[in-house]
Amino acid sequence: MKILITGGAGFIGSAVVRLAVSRGHQVVNLDALTYAGRLENVAPVAxxxxxxxxxxxxxxxAALDRVFATHKPDAVMHLAAESHVDRSIDGPGDFIETNITGTYNMLEAARTHWVHEGKPEGFRFHHISTDEVYGSLGEDGLFTEQTPYDPRSPYSASKASSDHLVRAWFHTYGLPVVLTNCSNNYGPYHFPEKLIPKVILNALQGKEIPVYGQGLNVRDWLYVEDHADALLLAVTKGTPGESYNVGGENERRNIDLVTTICALLDDMRPGTAPYADLIRYVEDRPGHDARYAIDPTFIGKTLGWRPSVTVEEGLRKTVQWYLDNQAWWKPLLDTDGVGTRVGVST
Known part of the structure; x- marks a missing residue:
């Protein structure tokens, strides 16, 4: 299968690119190479x-039409997006333009291609989204494919909008789409503005480790290579018009995740004092959702997917990757949002 993957130089996209190529698929990686898109992420398959x-x-x-006409893909995996909640608080316009208008452009370019090719039955437009479109959970319950949308940040609102566009193109035009909504990803090549790599790299530099509020917010953590496996399954085996929730079944409070990473570093790269001594509680993010947790039962029953990596296994592998790949992350430390906090506007 020839797959056009948008955002394939980003964190999740590059994991999909690497896995798809390793499985013998032809891959066209379309990326604008904004601040978080790096060709180093796909160097193993370049x-x-x-x-x-x-x-x-x-x-x-126009660029999208050229790419479709040149490569004539059998499927699209649309991962290109602005994805950092904190950045969406400071600059929501970029999220509207990329996540909503960009998705509209992709849908129209894909539909034009699909019609031109005679509407092949096997064509798929796979839109990759987030569990954040569902809003915030209380102490109980899980997000399912039937959970009503209730986005709380500019980022999640823009992704919810793009999800609705994708479904509309299925119902109105018959474009064969598949959607997936995932929980928080982590693993190798994760841009250092996000929680897990920020904790690792601040600790290694002896810098304070910021934890929002009291660290009681709960997330369901999904190892990125498990996610890539689920995404390839969805694009090749998924039913047109269907949505699949992809979760790691690894819920953790943020503070517990941070202390686990510190303990791993104490073991794998001992310092002069416990790394947990660097933890500092800071002012919470505006509109910070209390808890996300996904029920992946449906994708398990219909496509046979289950997460294979526990958060303990995945965190150890992730910490080891950052210890072994200083040349990848060191040039990124001065990036806005890595060395300084963003997302404090109210």
Missing amino acids: DDPNYVFEHADIRDR
């Missing part, structure tokens, strides 16, 4: 004959 890179922006419809 010379593979089944891999092609296209430097293009999903906000540029």
Whole structure:
């Protein structure tokens, strides 16, 4: 299968690219290479004959038409997005343009291609989204595919909007779409503005480790390579018009996650004092959702997928990757949002 993957130089996208190429798929990686998109993330497959890179922006419809006409993909996996909640608080416009208008452009370019090719039955437009579109859970319950949307941040609202567009193109135009909504990802090549790599890298530098509020917010953690496996299953085996929730079944409070990482570092790269001594509680994020947790029963029953990596296993593998790959992360430390906090506007 020839798959056009948008955002394939980003964190999750690059994991999908690497796995798809390793499984023999032809991959066209379309990425605008914004601050979090890095070709180093796909270096392991860059010379593979089944891999092609296209430097293009999903906000540029003419560029998308050219890419579709040139490569004639059998499927699209749409991962390109602005994805950092804190950045969406400071600059929501980028999220509207990329996540909503960009998705509209992708849908129209894909529909034009699909119609031109005679509406092949096997074509798929796979839209990758987030559990944050569902809003915030209390102490009990899980997000299912039937959970009503209730986004609370500019980021989640823009992703919810894009989800609705994708469903509308299925119902109105018959475009064969598949949607997936995932829980928090982590693992190798994770851009250092996000919680887990920020904890690891601040600790290694002897810097304070910021924890929002009291660290009581709960997230369900999904190892990125497990997620990539689920996504390839959905695009190749998923039913058109269907949505699949992809969760790690690994709920943890933020403070417990942070202290676990500190304990791993104490074991794997001992310092002069316990790394947990660096933890500092800071002012909470505006509109911070209390808890996310996904029920992945449906994708398990219909497509046979289950997460294979526990959070303890995944965190150890992730910490080891950052210890072994200083050349990847060190140049990123001065990036806005890595060395300084963003998302404090109210």
